[in-house]
Amino acid sequence: MGIRKNFLTQLTEINSHFWAQYISQGDTVIDGTMGNGVDTLKLIKLVGDEGKVYAFDIQKEAVNRTKNLLEKEKINNGCFVLINDSHENICCHIHEHISAAVFNLGYLPGGDHSVTTESGSTIKALKDCLNLLKINGLISVMIYEGHEKGSEEKKSLLKFASNLDKQKYHTLYIDMINQNNQPPSLLFITRKHKRDGGHE
């Protein structure tokens, strides 16, 4: 018998599991931090050929790596748009409603570690995504406090999420509270239906 993966210890698996509950074939979604394209590819598989993934990164290197990955996987060009811009400019590029937006914060693995996400631009991006988010849509944020600006970013994000209008949004925060070396944590925000206290 093979070794079973221990789901609770795999934050990435937990994250992908949530995405699959909220994203369907044909949906439009945003990847706010493209990086190596691993998450972009997972999202493309969830939305399928009829859907669309808009992926952002400020580094050309990340866009090139993602392009290569998607080419290698023979992904249909029509179901994604790779945007070499900061996620704080999401509202300049996207004018349609989205089912989900995902952010995997920090720096590009195997890239320049001095280029990291920062609280000001991350929160601006989250506000724009909340404006585009459909009822029952999902925003997920993988937070790493291990990088230079990570601890301040985590503090600001948790403050931002805690202060969201509880009539309109529901938040969930997953933290590995007995682990060492500043493990990542996971923030989810969903927009509620009117009957659950949300707006139309």
Ligand SMILES: C[S@@+](CC[C@H](N)C(=O)[O-])C[C@H]1O[C@@H](n2cnc3c(N)ncnc32)[C@H](O)[C@@H]1O
């Ligand atoms: C941890 S990596 C993302 C990993 C990626 N999701 C994957 O599956 O490989 C974080 C990425 O965020 C990017 N980034 C940093 N600040 C950004 C910003 N303001 N807008 C968009 N991307 C940004 C970095 O360049 C880096 O590639």
